[in-house]
Every structure is written in structure tokens, then in C-alpha cells.
Amino acid sequence: MKAKLIVPMLVTLGLSQNVFAGAASITFSQYRILLDKNIQSSELTLRNTEANNAECLLDLAHFNFEINNNIVAQKSADTTYMPANKLLRYSPRSVTIPAFGSQKVKISYRHRANLEPGEYVSFFQIGCSEKNDNLVKGQPNIGAKINYNLPVQVRIGEATATSAFEVVSISPKGEGAQLVLKQTRQGNRSVVGDIKIIEKSSGDVLGLVRNFSLYRPAEYAEHIVNLEKKPQSDVLVEFAEASNVYMPITQTFEIPQSRF
Structure with missing residues (x-):
């Protein structure tokens, strides 16, 4: 029996100059991060499945959801429905993951007064590419950078x-x-x-x-x-x-x- 898998993660692919011509392959210990009054911090493990070192930058991305659950990318948190960006703390924000190695990222949320009860959502955008320590001077090195977007849901108060x-x-x-x-x-x-x-x-x-x-x-x-x-x-x-x-x-x- 084959399962239809709906992974709550978005993946985008782009080109990045001065990066070795290859895309890092990263897996994660979890593909959705949920924080609430019972779980106020979490740990995300990034694993490099390739034989080359990987460089990853962590940032936040934002999306809105239409009435039928279609997803629409937003340029900033200002146009996003109840974003979690002002509630989240995470570190480190950039990592080099050795070949077949791993790196942990700590995530938590800060308490803020007078917040409307409910769910606040932002996405971790983890942009990764292979690191090449043997670049040849003067030669173009254009490779792929993959952005992994993992939802982070912060539930405040009685979120039902x-x-x-x-x-x-x-x-x-x-x-x-x-x-x-x-x-x-x-x-x-x-x-x-x-x-x-x-x-x-x-x-x-x-x-x-x-x-x-x-x-x-x-x-x-x-x-x-x-x-x-x-x-x-x-x-x-x-x-x-x-x-x-x-x-x-x-x-x-x-x-x-x-x-x-």
C-alpha cells in the first residue's frame, strides 16, 4: 500500500554565484515545529547526506493561505496573516555542516503581552548549498542553492x-x-x-x-x-x-x- 505523503515543507531551487556546482542535500529531524504552552522550545537537527560540506543560512519566510488552502508567498511579514516572526528566537543563524554530519538549531518563542489567542505561523527558510574549498580563481562557479521552508506554528492561549x-x-x-x-x-x-x-x-x-x-x-x-x-x-x-x-x-x- 503506497501512502500519499503531504509534507508540510516547501522546497525552492535557485542559482547562487561563487558556489560549487552542486546542491546540498539536507534532511531534518522534524518537518514542522509546533510551540505552545506545553512545548515552549524545540530542537531541529539538520543532517547533510552528501560527501561535501554544506553551508546553510537560516531566515524566516512568509506565506498566506487562501480559503481553499492554496499557498501564496509574501514579500514580508507585514502582509502575512498572524506571522510568528516577532515571537521566535533561534540560533545559530548560519552553519557549516560537514559531509555526512549534522547541526542542531535551537528554537523557542518569547512571551509577549496582550497577544490575541490563536496560532501564529512563519516558515524557517533554510538555504543550503555545497561548500567547495577548491575554487579555481577566474573560473565561474555557479551552482544550485536549495531553500527548505519548514512551518513554525506558535499557539498562544486557547488555540482550538x-x-x-x-x-x-x-x-x-x-x-x-x-x-x-x-x-x-x-x-x-x-x-x-x-x-x-x-x-x-x-x-x-x-x-x-x-x-x-x-x-x-x-x-x-x-x-x-x-x-x-x-x-x-x-x-x-x-x-x-x-x-x-x-x-x-x-x-x-x-x-x-x-x-x-
């Missing part, structure tokens, strides 16, 4: 949300089916979790959406889930946030087998 699902369509696809679900969101925080499509008679997981983020202030998103076989019984749709989230959302509903 509700979510609901409805079936948009079900259609045959190969030996299985294509299921389209609409998920709605209400409240003053985002909703992040996994969706499982389970055949009740066998317990088989026929479809999976992992780490999906329905960001505030978006109101809905659609999920297209391809089932590898036609269900032989009613289907159970399960949605669950991580158990360590304050007031996590969990919900289930059934789809009759006759609809397939």
Missing part, C-alpha cells in the same frame, strides 16, 4: 479547532477507486493530521494521507485518495492529529460499500 469531512465523489480507478474528500476547518488554529481509509471487514488500510496541514485561515481543502482495491465491505475514514498536541482532533465516519 474543529474539523469535518464530506464525500465529494467516488469513481472507479483500475482495480480500485478514487475517493475525493472535502475537509473543513473552523477555529483559531490550523489542523494537521493523518487520514486513513480502512476496509472494516479486513482492517486493511486502502489509502493514507500523512501529515496533511489545513492552515488557518483556510476553511477547506480537498483530498484525492486512490484506493488500490475495491472495498469488500463498508469503509471507515479516520482522521487523527498527533497525540502530543493540545486538545488533538480525532474523528471517524463510515462510507457504505454500496457507494463503491
